[in-house]
Amino acid sequence: xxxxxxxxxxxxxxxxxxxxxxxxxxxxxxxxxxxxxxxxxxxxxxxxxxxxxxxxxxxxxxxxxxxxxxxxxxxxxxxxxxxxxxxxxxxxxxxxxxxxxxxxxxxxxxxxxxxxxxxxxxxxxxxxxxxxxxxxxxxxxxxxxxxxxxxxxxxxxxxxxxxxxxxxxxxxxxxxxxxxxxxxxxxxxxxxxxxxxxxxxxxxxxxxxxxxxxxxxxxxxxxxxxxxxxxxxxxxxxxxxxxxxxxxxxxxxxxxxxxxxxxxxxxxxxxxxxxxxxxxxxxxxxxxxxxxxxxxxxxxxxxxxxxxxxxxxxxxxxxxx
Numbered sequence: 001x002x003x004x005x006x007x008x009x010x011x012x013x014x015x016x017x018x019x020x021x022x023x024x025x026x027x028x029x030x031x032x033x034x035x036x037x038x039x040x041x042x043x044x045x046x047x048x049x050x051x052x053x054x055x056x057x058x059x060x061x062x063x064x065x066x067x068x069x070x071x072x073x074x075x076x077x078x079x080x081x082x083x084x085x086x087x088x089x090x091x092x093x094x095x096x097x098x099x100x101x102x103x104x105x106x107x108x109x110x111x112x113x114x115x116x117x118x119x120x121x122x123x124x125x126x127x128x129x130x131x132x133x134x135x136x137x138x139x140x141x142x143x144x145x146x147x148x149x150x151x152x153x154x155x156x157x158x159x160x161x162x163x164x165x166x167x168x169x170x171x172x173x174x175x176x177x178x179x180x181x182x183x184x185x186x187x188x189x190x191x192x193x194x195x196x197x198x199x200x201x202x203x204x205x206x207x208x209x210x211x212x213x214x215x216x217x218x219x220x221x222x223x224x225x226x227x228x229x230x231x232x233x234x235x236x237x238x239x240x241x242x243x244x245x246x247x248x249x250x251x252x253x254x255x256x257x258x259x260x261x262x263x264x265x266x267x268x269x270x271x272x273x274x275x276x277x278x279x280x281x282x283x284x285x286x287x288x289x290x291x292x293x294x295x296x297x298x299x300x301x302x303x304x305x306x307x308x309x310x311x312x313x314x315x316x317x318x319x320x321x
Contacts, residue, residue, distance in 0.1 A: 013107045026068070028068060086105055113201075152184045167207050194237070
């Protein structure tokens with residue numbers, strides 16, 4: 001299968017095999033017996049790379065072991081190690097190979113968080129790293145797995161709340177004195193769709209989410225779902241504006257869409273009006289519900305796996321033309 005350049009770079013950010021014909025990325029573990037001819041690469045890189053791959057084939061993995069190799073016209077122009085470090089061999093290259101190297105480095109230095117999690121898990125397993133963190137703490141909302149940006153698989157767990165300064169101090173300690181703003185948040189537990197799927201997470205945004213939970217009867221997960229909802233913030237979040245935007249949008253919790261429709265009709269005075277004039281049998285409740293949830297509000301399930309648990313209802317984000 002051939003990929004476009006954009007598709008290949010996207011796959012490389014996840015360390016998945018991709019091939020445009022001239023640019024090729026491969027997961028080393030899946031191709032240990034296919035990576036031949038590496039020793040023909042100019043010294044000292046060829047012998048070094050071939051030795052590392054041979055050692056991995058024999059079961060020896062070190063911090064320098066390649067996890068993912070990128071080739072341009074058959075020449076290895078960059079690779080990511082098992083610790084997510086990016087290596088760029090200084091080799092004679094054509095203009096195209098040099099361009100491919102720059103493009104590969106840009107994505108390998110900015111890996112998807114799920115990929116970083118997998119590499120961090122493997123690193124912890126290799127190192128048999130003891131930890132004082134309990135499994136329960138790691139699964140509770142507010143738990144963060146953080147790492148220095150320069151070593152994004154060297155992770156530690158911390159817990160944060162609404163106070164940003166306290167959170168920054170906790171993260172700085174976890175990354176052993178590094179700047180909190182430079183740390184990578186590899187995992188954020190309980191922050192909904194935004195926490196699970198944002199490419200990079202902002203500590204300021206996560207703390208702002210905690211402040212919202214303290215002010216409203218909602219969960220962190222609901223706030224994160226709303227941030228990424230197409231009719232919420234669609235993923236475009238400013239921590240300084242977030243609390244006000246949420247307050248303006250949030251309507252409340254209801255058992256179902258039908259219950260919200262009943263609430264809205266009472267607000268408008270329609271319930272008594274229809275009853276007084278004997279018009280209830282003629283009112284199309286389903287059509288009004290469809291109108292509301294298509295044009296005026298959006299509903300987010302309290303439990304996406306069990307939607308009958310209820311919904312949180314929000315005003316829709318105004319559309320711009």
